[in-house]
Amino acid sequence: MKARLTWFSDDEMARIHEASLKVLASVGIRADSKKALDILKANGAKVNYDTNIAFIPRNLVEEALEVMPKTVVYGARNPKYDYILDKKKAHFTADGFAIPYIVDWETGERRESRSEDLVRMVRIADYLDNYDEVWVALASGDLPTPIQGITSFVTALRNTEKHISHEALDADEAKFMIEIATTIVGGRKELKKRPLFSVEQSVVSPLKLDEGAVEAAMEFGAAGIPVLCCGMPIPGTTAPATIIGTMLIANTEWLAQLVVLQLANPGAPVIYAQIPCGANYSTGAVIESPESLLFRVGVADMAHRCYDVPCMGYGANTSAKLLDIQAGNEKGQSLLVGALVASDVLPGGGELDDALCYSLEAMVIDNEIAGEVFRFVENFEVNDDTLALDVIREVGPGGHFLEQQHTLENYKNMWRATISDKETFASWKESGAKPLDNVAAEKVREILATHTPQPIPEDIDKEVSRIYEKAKSELLRKAEA
Amino acid sequence: MLDLVEIRDSVINGARNEVRDLVEKAVGEGGDAQKILNEGLVAAINVVGDKFEKGEFFLPELVMSAAAMREGLKILRPLLEQGNVKLFKVAVIGTVRGDIHDIGKSIVGIMLEGAGFSVIDLGVDVETDRFIEAIRQNNADLLGMSALLTTTMENMRGVIGALKKAGLNIKTMVGGAPLTEQFANEIGADGYAPNAASAVRKASELVKG
Ligand code: B12
Numbered sequence: 001m002k003a004r005l006t007w008f009s010d011d012e013m014a015r016i017h018e019a020s021l022k023v024l025a026s027v028g029i030r031a032d033s034k035k036a037l038d039i040l041k042a043n044g045a046k047v048n049y050d051t052n053i054a055f056i057p058r059n060l061v062e063e064a065l066e067v068m069p070k071t072v073v074y075g076a077r078n079p080k081y082d083y084i085l086d087k088k089k090a091h092f093t094a095d096g097f098a099i100p101y102i103v104d105w106e107t108g109e110r111r112e113s114r115s116e117d118l119v120r121m122v123r124i125a126d127y128l129d130n131y132d133e134v135w136v137a138l139a140s141g142d143l144p145t146p147i148q149g150i151t152s153f154v155t156a157l158r159n160t161e162k163h164i165s166h167e168a169l170d171a172d173e174a175k176f177m178i179e180i181a182t183t184i185v186g187g188r189k190e191l192k193k194r195p196l197f198s199v200e201q202s203v204v205s206p207l208k209l210d211e212g213a214v215e216a217a218m219e220f221g222a223a224g225i226p227v228l229c230c231g232m233p234i235p236g237t238t239a240p241a242t243i244i245g246t247m248l249i250a251n252t253e254w255l256a257q258l259v260v261l262q263l264a265n266p267g268a269p270v271i272y273a274q275i276p277c278g279a280n281y282s283t284g285a286v287i288e289s290p291e292s293l294l295f296r297v298g299v300a301d302m303a304h305r306c307y308d309v310p311c312m313g314y315g316a317n318t319s320a321k322l323l324d325i326q327a328g329n330e331k332g333q334s335l336l337v338g339a340l341v342a343s344d345v346l347p348g349g350g351e352l353d354d355a356l357c358y359s360l361e362a363m364v365i366d367n368e369i370a371g372e373v374f375r376f377v378e379n380f381e382v383n384d385d386t387l388a389l390d391v392i393r394e395v396g397p398g399g400h401f402l403e404q405q406h407t408l409e410n411y412k413n414m415w416r417a418t419i420s421d422k423e424t425f426a427s428w429k430e431s432g433a434k435p436l437d438n439v440a441a442e443k444v445r446e447i448l449a450t451h452t453p454q455p456i457p458e459d460i461d462k463e464v465s466r467i468y469e470k471a472k473s474e475l476l477r478k479a480e481a
Numbered sequence: 482m483l484d485l486v487e488i489r490d491s492v493i494n495g496a497r498n499e500v501r502d503l504v505e506k507a508v509g510e511g512g513d514a515q516k517i518l519n520e521g522l523v524a525a526i527n528v529v530g531d532k533f534e535k536g537e538f539f540l541p542e543l544v545m546s547a548a549a550m551r552e553g554l555k556i557l558r559p560l561l562e563q564g565n566v567k568l569f570k571v572a573v574i575g576t577v578r579g580d581i582h583d584i585g586k587s588i589v590g591i592m593l594e595g596a597g598f599s600v601i602d603l604g605v606d607v608e609t610d611r612f613i614e615a616i617r618q619n620n621a622d623l624l625g626m627s628a629l630l631t632t633t634m635e636n637m638r639g640v641i642g643a644l645k646k647a648g649l650n651i652k653t654m655v656g657g658a659p660l661t662e663q664f665a666n667e668i669g670a671d672g673y674a675p676n677a678a679s680a681v682r683k684a685s686e687l688v689k690g
Contacts, residue, residue, distance in 0.1 A: 356659060
């Protein structure tokens with residue numbers, strides 16, 4: 001068996017689901033998108049076009065839950081990195097979208113993040129074993145704003161062979177991203193089979209779908225690109241000030257986005273990616289807290305056990321501004337919870353300051369923590385070999401197991417530190433008495449000096465460049481208009 | 482006799498219906514509106530502010546008191562604002578074009594109201610023209626802009642430029658998680674604040690002189 005963490009009883013989940021249906025039918029969902037409202041109306045929802053509020057009946061929700069896929073494929077530029085989100089295992093990734101600041105890995109100063117930082121970040125995630133995919137984490141503050149999104153998308157594709165995750169602010173940006181990915185995999189059909197990237201499209205709590213986000217999501221749905229439906233209800237500001245009331249808002253928003261996406265493209269891949277958050281009640285700011293940890297369990301319960309759909313919950317996230325004990329504590333707790341609930345997408349790698357700041361050293365440290373927690377949730381079978389009765393009989397009381405073939409075969413499965421210090425004081429001192437962040441910084445330097453991912457084949461990359469150039473000029477022109 | 486203590490306590494407790502009833506009664510009994518405002522509502526809000534600074538009160542208490550104050554003001558305003566005299570400073574606020582983050586901006590708005598500003602909240606994704614129009618229409622004293630995306634922060638610079646071009650002499654204040662004081666200076670904003678409490682302090686400072 002595996003160690004596994006759940007929270008709600010079946011009855012409790014059923015109550016939350018029923019309450020969501022009530023909210024959808026009687027309070028409704030606001031969609032500031034005519035396209036979304038029209039689809040809802042055409043399928044039997046009551047729509048008020050003055051307020052943009054749609055009242056979604058139970059049958060639409062049930063049909064959407066019926067037609068949505070129960071597992072999601074994450075394709076990668078290199079097929080050896082393809083995998084399936086099947087609700088059984090957590091997959092770790094880097095965090096955040098367009099994080100504005102970075103702690104400079106050479107000077108230690110916090111500064112604006114630039115396009116070259118994104119290249120470094122993506123390469124490091126490409127190299128580190130526990131990153132199954134790569135979120136396009138950093139903003140490129142040095143580039144004109146209308147082309148930052150598409151540029152980071154292309155940069156990411158060129159610098160990792162793993163699956164990437166990104167976002168689009170509107171349907172136009174979405175179309176260019178799809179066109180580029182189609183070129184790389186060799187066709188729309190192939191892209192549907194092995195989507196090279198996934199997208200997080202946000203919901204505005206409470207109960208509102210933004211025009212740009214939902215229309216981009218529909219565009220992605222049509223192309224078979226997995227959509228992480230993501231709202232961030234906060235108890236007391238954008239949701240009721242109870243944990244359960246906030247779960248209800250989160251769940252209802254997910255169902256609403258699901259209905260729209262499934263009506264637009266039945267069978268479109270979706271992920272339950274609601275991230276209810278804790279808050280600082282002096283400023284309103286979103287923070288890491290025991291409540292945000294608990295929400296991750298609730299989200300995984302609703303997704304996996306109530307709806308049978310993959311989920312995302314925050315992972316290596318922290319409110320700490322630097323790599324201190326607080327960062328280690330929050331990241332460690334949170335990743336462990338994420339692993340224990342088998343959060344299919346477990347982001348956070350490299351993040352600091354509640355997704356406002358980033359650190360390449362943190363990426364390396366988070367990779368280590370991820371390795372630890374994944375060991376924790378491995379499957380441990382109870383059988384003759386693992387019970388090892390024979391070996392125990394052979395060694396007997398008072399002996400030792402060192403000389404056993406069984407030991408030689410099995411000790412390799414035990415966890416081993418990659419950067420944490422597990423030495424004696426004397427040898428730790430001899431090797432420089434380095435704190436962990438210094439060790440991580442050395443690793444960052446080493447990776448950047450030695451690791452180069454396979455580039456996109458030249459002929460295909462030429463075509464990528466052509467679409468990218470076209471996208472840039474169109475997006476710039478649109479921004480000026 | 483005018484019971485200002487009770488009015489003050491009701492505002493501190495965030496009991497908006499009570500505040501409405503008490504202020505109505507006080508006015509009905511011939512109480513001086515200016516005195517009710519200063520020694521009842523404003524005095525209460527000062528206490529609430531102090532408690533917030535000391536960590537005894539948090540946002541929810543602050544917001545409830547602000548809402549209670551608003552109820553009282555509704556009754557007092559027509560009595561105090563006779564003719565064209567503007568009793569309260571007017572603040573126009575909004576999240577800039579391309580940006581839909583609104584929690585921080587809304588909290589700042591509520592707190593400004595609590596501090597006695599008339600607040601016109603234009604919502605999110607606000608175009609430059611709409612800021613200018615609202616400022617003109619309401620003869621505003623202060624513009625507060627919010628942005629949470631590095632890609633939309635730049636739009637603030639555009640608005641400030643447009644204000645100058647339009648010849649509008651208004652104080653500007655900016656905020657939002659990715660912003661810094663340095664950025665605010667760079668784009669020519671008059672003020673910056675990292676959170677709602679300091680936003681109120683900054684705003685009062687800016688419109689004073
Ligand atoms: C909640 C949230 C959302 C919610 C917003 C819901 C809502 N109703 O507003 C949702 C999920 C919708 C969302 C959407 C998106 N988000 Co968002 N979001 C956040 C998050 C986690 C918290 C923001 C927040 O509400 N904080 C709570 C409030 C109270 O704090 P605040 O806004 O900072 O306000 C305080 C102060 O700043 C100040 N203040 C604020 N405004 C003003 C104004 C004045 C005049 C003054 C003086 C002071 C002031 O006082 C406030 C109160 O104390 C931040 C990360 C973070 N840690 O900030 C990301 C973040 C801002 N989002 C981010 C992104 C990328 C997005 C999306 C593009 C994601 C996507 N895939 O679609 C979309 C944006 C779409 C768009 N066009 O705008 C990035 C921005 C990166 C960047 N480089 O710009 C961030 C930093 C997270 C990240 N790295 O991934 N988001």
